[in-house]
Amino acid sequence: MFLELFFQYLVAGLTYGTIYAIVGIGFNIIYNTTGIINFAQGEFVMLGGMTAVTLHAFLPLPLAILGAVIITMAIGGLIEIAFIRWLVKPSVLRMIIITIGISILVREAALVLWGEGVRSLPYFTGNEISALSFGGVRVSPQVLWSLGVCAVVVVCLNLFFKFTMLGREMRACAANRDAATLCGIPTRNMITLSFVLSAGIGALAGCVVSPITQTQYAIGGGLAIKGFTVAILGGLGNSMAAVAAGFILGILESFSIWVMPTAYKDAIAISLLLAMLFLRPSGLFGNREAFKLKDF
């Protein structure tokens, strides 16, 4: 019985871990190309889930998700073009405040558009009570869906950054923007692309976990903090490490229910974040020497 409960918590932790990981990856993509932490990252997840629910009213599920991802990507691109593209060497403080402002505007727009109600997509296969049994541990198929999608996203991103011209150009932009410009890479377009890409990934995550965690206009802020925790935990800029860190955070949170009231669950992530920032800001898997050379 004890062991079963243990695995049940583990599975719950993994489920939340995937979404944290994906938000963390979203942070990393934008941070890598621009050096900006996009505080509106969690809003992409919310937009993805909400749009998909709305589209699902008249479209089959796969098309609704596809539509939601495309729409969110467009919004991500538009945000970058409208608010960030034309700024000349903005200070970090200015960028922080602007992205916070954007996240508030997106959230309030969502409140006007969709109201305060909690929505969710239907389960992709089966329903709320269908479960696969693994030696006594019951796992919802949706959990497998979210783990699978997370895996596919990570693999595809790696392939994209390693083997496609576009991906290499983005990496060049991350390594040294001035040098990339000199090589004829349109760095500004690369930055827009990074927003589009991370918006798309966030939206996809928002759709996949929507049946389990549900979607509401205000979920973005909390997800942003957790995604950031994950990004820091893994080492800022390192997407593979963010996945591992996402699972660590998800599992820690899930087991914390055992010893603490649920109301304090969020405090776990934040305490972890603060501890990491104070003790090892280069992250669990990051290189301290390299970290010192980075500019924040």
Place this chain on the structure above:
Amino acid sequence: MRTGRHLHILILFSAVVAVQLLTLATSRSFYLTQLTMTAYYSLIIIGLCLLMGYAGQISLGHAGFFAIGGYTSAVLTTMDLSAYKGSALVGALMKLSLLTSRQDLYGVQMLSLHPWAACVVAVLLTVIIAYAIGVPVLKLKGHYLAMATLGFGTIIYSVVLGTQKFGAADGISSVPAFPLLPGLTVSGAPGLRVQNYYIAWGLVAGGMLLLLNLIDSRVGRALRSIHGAEDAANAMGVDTAQYKLNTFVLSAAFAAVAGVFLTHFNGGIGPSEASIMKSVRYVAIVAVGGMASLWGTLIMSAVLNFLSLRGYFGSFYDAVFGGVLVLIMLFSPEGILQFDGKAMMKKFFRKTE
């Protein structure tokens, strides 16, 4: 320079008097309630202005300090100690005449800590917490500092929201009035409206005087040097870490005082006072005021807080502050009073770069 500073305070004072007379003349003295609350919010905001504008350190957790101050005072003054009359601690407090007895809503006699004692405890507690948080947090810069303070604010919010002792989602109500001096009481009673209006704005004027003096002193110059180039300031022998920490603690103390007074004025405090949106709002107002401009910040704080409290923004107040934040940072990062429309237009319509 000295006379200029006193002149400004004098102008502030006459503006405060003028507004009061105006509400009297137009028989809209109910505006004074919102104006009093505006003053207390302005107190936090000018404290934050010192930290953000002069020391250059962002804090997205100031609502947390406000809440620590307000909640501490609320808990201490509403706690009924009459059951513990026998205990040594309560006996000692009684001997020091730090306790007051009063009747609660149902006419039952209760014994609780005097608001002055509670106020001192609340501010001290905030200062201690600010020191404890400030030492590690202020080593961080940029995004990390923003996220760490945001994290601190979120923790405070989830603690007050999740703890039964703090009234969870309902907050704490029936907080007693705060008798400052004989004849001066911080309370929301309609008869004391004018008095409270002057107490609140007097506090703001005192705070402004303190901060203005600080900025023009050696400390102020050190802070500005930190904002300009921290490494250079360090090399010149400015103890940057200490200055940043002291500024952080001072601005937290401002927030705590505001929290204590507003809680007694409103007769209660709720978890929304600790929310991140409140912290973001304070940052927004400092940004609109022009970061390193105490007067600009005070003016914008008075205008925006009053409009928001009077409900001119309807249910869109968060959106208004978010929008203001983005627009100011995009088009006029030096604050709205420094907005240069002509240069902006020129830049916007320039064809080539």
